[in-house]
């Protein structure tokens with residue numbers, strides 16, 4: 669492919685390391701895109717789908733999308749907020765879920781107002797400065813690349829503001845979160861201003877549709893059961909599905925077969941409840957792929 673032909677390709681930025689990288693790549697693989705990196709390539713071309721995938725630092729992705737250097741990218745809501753980029757969120761991806769919290773030594777600081785006049789370490793200075801300004805709190809913000817929790821032990825700061833998932837990193841550093849989370853975050857797909865009628869728009873729409881399908885297939889299972897006529901209304905309420913359950917008459921008088929989508933995380937509970945209203949032969953099937 670010549671450089672000119674590359675101009676026709678949709679440019680998609682993928683995180684090259686960190687918490688977002690592996691799940692982002694496996695999401696695209698599940699949607700049948702060619703994102704295999706053999707030798708640490710900086711980009712790969714999926715010619716079949718008209719896409720050039722760039723592997724970039726997670727922190728730079730929102731900016732590249734906002735600037736129009738790439739058309740689409742996977743990043744985190746917190747990274748997008750910190751970048752200040754004009755990128756539009758198009759899809760939540762359901763991984764890299766975290767909160768962004770303030771933390772300090774237990775007993776030292778327990779309330780946002782006490783942050784006033786303190787030294788605060790973070791890797792998200794723009795996000796933190798905005799939050800502090802809105803809260804009317806003044807603090808000296810110290811920007812670090814990572815391992816922010818160490819800043820207190822090192823005497824660099826009394827407060828940290830960082831990503832918290834399990835809370836283990838904070839506990840290991842002898843720190844405790846306080847105050848409300850600055851935000852909750854998860855991985856997202858962001859887009860810039862792709863022209864609606866360009867060839868790229870079709871590739872973009874297809875990609876978003878496919879990813880939505882994979883996410884749906886990961887979230888839902890198909891549930892099927894036999895239900896006595898008297899319990900049908902209860903059954904619909906328990907398994908409303910995405911639109912409506914499919915119901916067909918069984919050969920046995922007064923019985924119906926019901927098929928519906930159910931959230932995977934709720935399968936066992938829904939089965940208990942279906943049993944409770946007299947349903948029988950209840951089973952679920954995992955979805956490989958899904959399209960609304």
Ligand SMILES: Nc1ncnc2c1ncn2[C@@H]1O[C@H](COP(=O)(O)OP(=O)(O)OP(=O)(O)O)[C@@H](O)[C@H]1O
Pocket residue numbers: 685686687688726727743744745746747764765766814831832833834853854855
């Ligand atoms: N431990 C974690 N659990 C869940 N999400 C996380 C975790 N650490 C970071 N994230 C999220 O991952 C996204 C990417 O952050 P980042 O690139 O800093 O990842 P990282 O795993 O911290 O990588 P690095 O090793 O480069 O610091 C952010 O949206 C952040 O909220």
Ligand SMILES: O=P(O)(O)OC[C@H]1O[C@H](OP(=O)(O)OP(=O)(O)O)[C@H](O)[C@@H]1O
Pocket residue numbers: 813814815816817830831832833834835836837838
């Ligand atoms: O609450 P936890 O489950 O412990 O996860 C949160 C930690 O994970 C990330 O750190 P990472 O390992 O990416 O190192 P970093 O601080 O250098 O980014 C994040 O920056 C927190 O430190």
Ligand SMILES: [Mg+2]
Pocket residue numbers: 686814
């Ligand atoms: Mg990190």
